[in-house]
Amino acid sequence: MNSIDFSPAKWIWTHDHLTPNQKVVIQKKFNVSDLSKPAIAYIACDTKFWLWINGRMVVFEGGVFRESRNGCGYAEKIDLADYLKLGENTLTALVWFYGNGGRNNTNSGEAGF
Numbered sequence: 001m002n003s004i005d006f007s008p009a010k011w012i013w014t015h016d017h018l019t020p021n022q023k024v025v026i027q028k029k030f031n032v033s034d035l036s037k038p039a040i041a042y043i044a045c046d047t048k049f050w051l052w053i054n055g056r057m058v059v060f061e062g063g064v065f066r067e068s069r070n071g072c073g074y075a076e077k078i079d080l081a082d083y084l085k086l087g088e089n090t091l092t093a094l095v096w097f098y099g100n101g102g103r104n105n106t107n108s109g110e111a112g113f
Helices: none
Strands: 022-032 040-043 048-053 056-063 076-079 087-097
Touching: 056 076
Parallel strands: none
Antiparallel strands: 022 087, 040 076, 048 056, 048 087
16 A cells, blocks of 8 residues: 655644634635646545535535544545646635534544645
8 A cells, every 4th residue: 555645734724723613715726737637636624625626516525534543534535637727726625623523533623624
């Protein structure tokens, strides 16, 4: 099994990343100059997210499944290539931080996407 180095990744959120039951919209514009290759993204959050590229839904209710062992996590592996266009693209995510544990997740204690 290949290991992926996520150390360069950065968690993003608002200044208040501790209050439970927050919903945040995150939007990023970016340019694409080559559509000939896969565009693999690994996306994780605490707790649930919805993702759109250029107004088209890519992921409905991603996230949630995080094991209770320290260091365990869950990231969606998504090929965004079919949603991209040459030139400017817009990624939009609605992210919901539950701030509590449940059957399928363990509260990390902090919101993040």
